[in-house]
Amino acid sequence: MVLLSISITFAILVTIGFPIVVAIWLNKQLAVPWRVITYGALAYFIVQALITLIFNGLIAMIEAGTITIAEPFLVPFQLALSIFFGALLGVLIRWAGMKYLKENLQNLESAYGIGVGFGGIESILRVGLPLLVTFITMLSNINIDPQTTNLDPAIVEQLEALWAVPFYVPLAGSLERLAALVMHIAVTILILQVFKSQNGLWLIGAVGLEIMVNGLIAGLSEAGVDFGWVILLSIALMIGNLYLVFRLNGYEFDITRAKKRT
Numbered sequence: 001m002v003l004l005s006i007s008i009t010f011a012i013l014v015t016i017g018f019p020i021v022v023a024i025w026l027n028k029q030l031a032v033p034w035r036v037i038t039y040g041a042l043a044y045f046i047v048q049a050l051i052t053l054i055f056n057g058l059i060a061m062i063e064a065g066t067i068t069i070a071e072p073f074l075v076p077f078q079l080a081l082s083i084f085f086g087a088l089l090g091v092l093i094r095w096a097g098m099k100y101l102k103e104n105l106q107n108l109e110s111a112y113g114i115g116v117g118f119g120g121i122e123s124i125l126r127v128g129l130p131l132l133v134t135f136i137t138m139l140s141n142i143n144i145d146p147q148t149t150n151l152d153p154a155i156v157e158q159l160e161a162l163w164a165v166p167f168y169v170p171l172a173g174s175l176e177r178l179a180a181l182v183m184h185i186a187v188t189i190l191i192l193q194v195f196k197s198q199n200g201l202w203l204i205g206a207v208g209l210e211i212m213v214n215g216l217i218a219g220l221s222e223a224g225v226d227f228g229w230v231i232l233l234s235i236a237l238m239i240g241n242l243y244l245v246f247r248l249n250g251y252e253f254d255i256t257r258a259k260k261r262t
Helices: 002-029 034-063 071-100 108-140 153-163 168-197 201-222 227-247 256-261
Strands: none
Touching (some): 002 108, 071 108, 108 168
């Protein structure tokens, strides 16, 4: 239990604390306004709302018989659509914000802010907060006696199963979220190239990168590939994205921005 508790605590710090720390660093060291980081988070919420609308329409069409999908293919089909529309809408909405919002967002520092806002809120909402709530529940019931507790037997069974999870699972999950955050930064920097080179083809590259990364991870997980291999792939993809950012001169920050503000 001790190792698992330490592992979960570390995972919570990575999935909730790390994005916040990076956002603070961007604000303090690179003078990225909080509103720019908020734009990235807002873009994530817009994407999720649009995907929900699309899937509600899809479900309605399936129930009405307009679309017929065999049961074994329904989940893979929904997963593929979720990945595709998540990437497409995520890229287009970030591009639209950088192009049409009435402030200068077409620079490297703003791209980082939008990427961290988008990937950070995804990490916090999809993994960090659910994990925190689950951990609090686990700790609150750590000393329960299955024979005397008033809890529903199904809940007791779930708690016992949670405490039986191998300690490395939360660690691996936090690494996957870290890799996803790096991917969103890389994708946003690819979007930035549209404005730097005046070439819209970079949008295809941004969508393709996100589809490739999320498709590989989700596809292998759905196929039942060993969890360790999936995480190893996540780390390899993260290193690849870091190299991509390097090739795009993504580490050449304008440090004078923060000095001018102070």
